[in-house]
Amino acid sequence: MSFSEEVQDSYYEAMKKIYGDKFGCDCKHLSSSDLYNKELVNELIKWDDIIYEGGGDTLPMIQLWKETGFDKKLYEAWEEGKVIYGISAGAVCWFKYCNSDCDNSKFEIVDDKYKIITSGGNNRNFSKGYIYKAYWNNGKYFETKLSENKDFLPLKGLFEKEKNDK
Numbered sequence: 001m002s003f004s005e006e007v008q009d010s011y012y013e014a015m016k017k018i019y020g021d022k023f024g025c026d027c028k029h030l031s032s033s034d035l036y037n038k039e040l041v042n043e044l045i046k047w048d049d050i051i052y053e054g055g056g057d058t059l060p061m062i063q064l065w066k067e068t069g070f071d072k073k074l075y076e077a078w079e080e081g082k083v084i085y086g087i088s089a090g091a092v093c094w095f096k097y098c099n100s101d102c103d104n105s106k107f108e109i110v111d112d113k114y115k116i117i118t119s120g121g122n123n124r125n126f127s128k129g130y131i132y133k134a135y136w137n138n139g140k141y142f143e144t145k146l147s148e149n150k151d152f153l154p155l156k157g158l159f160e161k162e163k164n165d166k
Contacts, residue, residue: 005031011054025050032061035068045077055088055103062093104129113152137161 012029019025030044045051051074065071078084084094088103106117118129133144142161 005033008032008054015052015054019052032064035064035070038069041068041070041073045073045082048077048082050083050085051077053084053086053090053093055086055090058089058093061089065093105131107131109155110152112155114155114158115150115152116146116148118148133158135161 008031009029012027012031016027016029020027028044028047030041034040062071065074074084085091086093104119108115108117116131118131131146133146135142
């Protein structure tokens with residue numbers, strides 16, 4: 001995983017203050033290294049009513065889940081009616097398809113207009129956040145990197161094919 005055990009522990013302590021102290025929930029923590037302990041994973045998933053996944057890097061997180069079988073355990077928990085949610089990578093990971101790897105970007109939609117806001121890559125593998133417009137046209141896949149725009153632009157423009165995509 002991209003976050004050290006220390007970072008994961010400090011994140012859990014922050015969440016425990018909110019959900020435990022403020023809302024009175026019983027909280028337990030399962031770090032990425034714990035996922036190899038099948039007995040602990042089974043115990044905590046059985047105990048949980050709500051499963052919260054913090055952020056991180058989506059692809060390494062999902063790869064770890066598949067490697068340890070945690071993805072199947074989460075799916076089983078969901079089928080049993082447990083509430084499953086998260087933030088950042090921990091939110092998009094629940095979907096069959098998602099877009100991630102540039103968490104320093106914001107795509108804002110207001111009515112029929114959009115704006116892209118980005119910030120620095122924070123020591124990641126890019127210097128500034130970005131967003132891709134991705135689509136299929138006549139059986140070919142296209143990606144266009146979208147730049148930050150300070151003014152709102154018409155949303156319908158995102159659904160138009162690029163002129164050079166043939």
